[in-house]
Amino acid sequence: xxxxxxxxxxxxxxxxxxxxxxxxxxxxxxxxxxxxxxxxxxxxxxxxxxxxxxxxxxxxxxxxxxxxxxxxxxxxxxxxxxxxxxxxxxxxxxxxxxxxxxxxxxxxxxxxxxxxxxxxxx
Amino acid sequence: xxxxxxxxxxxxxxxxxxxxxxxxxxxxxxxxxxxxxxxxxxxxxxxxxxxxxxxxxxxxxxxxxxxxxxxxxxxxxxxxxxxxxxxxxxxxxxxxxxxxxxxxxxx
Numbered sequence: 456x457x458x459x460x461x462x463x464x465x466x467x468x469x470x471x472x473x474x475x476x477x478x479x480x481x482x483x484x485x486x487x488x489x490x491x492x493x494x495x496x497x498x499x500x501x502x503x504x505x506x507x508x509x510x511x512x513x514x515x516x517x518x519x520x521x522x523x524x525x526x527x528x529x530x531x532x533x534x535x536x537x538x539x540x541x542x543x544x545x546x547x548x549x550x551x552x553x554x555x556x557x558x559x560x561x562x563x564x565x566x567x568x569x570x571x572x573x574x575x576x577x
Numbered sequence: 578x579x580x581x582x583x584x585x586x587x588x589x590x591x592x593x594x595x596x597x598x599x600x601x602x603x604x605x606x607x608x609x610x611x612x613x614x615x616x617x618x619x620x621x622x623x624x625x626x627x628x629x630x631x632x633x634x635x636x637x638x639x640x641x642x643x644x645x646x647x648x649x650x651x652x653x654x655x656x657x658x659x660x661x662x663x664x665x666x667x668x669x670x671x672x673x674x675x676x677x678x679x680x681x682x683x684x
Contacts, residue, residue, distance in 0.1 A: 492621075499664065499675055499676075499677050499678050500613075500615075500621065500664055500666075500675040500678075501675070502672055502673045502674065502675070514671055514672075516672050517672075550620055550621070552621075555626075559671070560668065560670075560671060561609050561668050561669065562668055563611045563623055563626040563627075563666075563668060564611070564613075564621075564623060564666075565623050565626075565632065567620035567621055567622070568620060569619075569620055570620055
């Protein structure tokens with residue numbers, strides 16, 4: 456059974472940092488690209504970042520570029536999102552989502568985690 | 578970035594109804610259009626990919642059509658468990674973008 460389990464969310468101050476993790480099981484992690492998608496309370500879905508299965512290539516939404524860093528440890532079957540310089544508008548549920556192939560682009564998100572809530576507030 | 582729009586933004590329907598949701602892209606996206614269902618407090622779930630391919634395990638009452646810029650999600654006979662919010666997503670170019678969602682609730 457495929458499982459994606461996010462953790463690391465919580466309350467952070469504006470300008471602060473958080474590191475999200477997504478532990479996966481049930482599939483060959485290193486053969487699939489992974490994504491982070493967020494959803495502000497009561498709002499729609501916003502793609503945040505993606506990383507290839509090898510970890511060699513990454514891409515970011517303009518809204519987080521330069522502040523967030525996506526990475527993965529294929530030996531630990533874990534995806535990460537390092538979030539720095541947090542802003543109130545980063546407050547959202549953050550989902551990790553598996554892409555259906557090793558590289559991002561022209562694909563689909565076929566498995567999702569349950570999400571972890573990030574709140575940025577003083 | 579490619580902008581995705583959906584209509585209607587919400588609709589009220591009864592069990593057994595046929596429901597149609599449309600999605601429009603601001604630019605040509607071929608058939609790189611996916612549909613997701615999201616229930617309150619839950620993660621999105623992939624329903625349709627490539628505009629018309631049914632994801633494994635998804636009931637056949639769900640179907641998708643379209644290409645280029647205009648797409649449709651159809652639920653042929655709405656079931657209780659289908660009351661949810663539906664999002665389209667384009668993956669033709671980066672960044673992938675989602676539509677604003679269509680909420681289907683009980684009439």
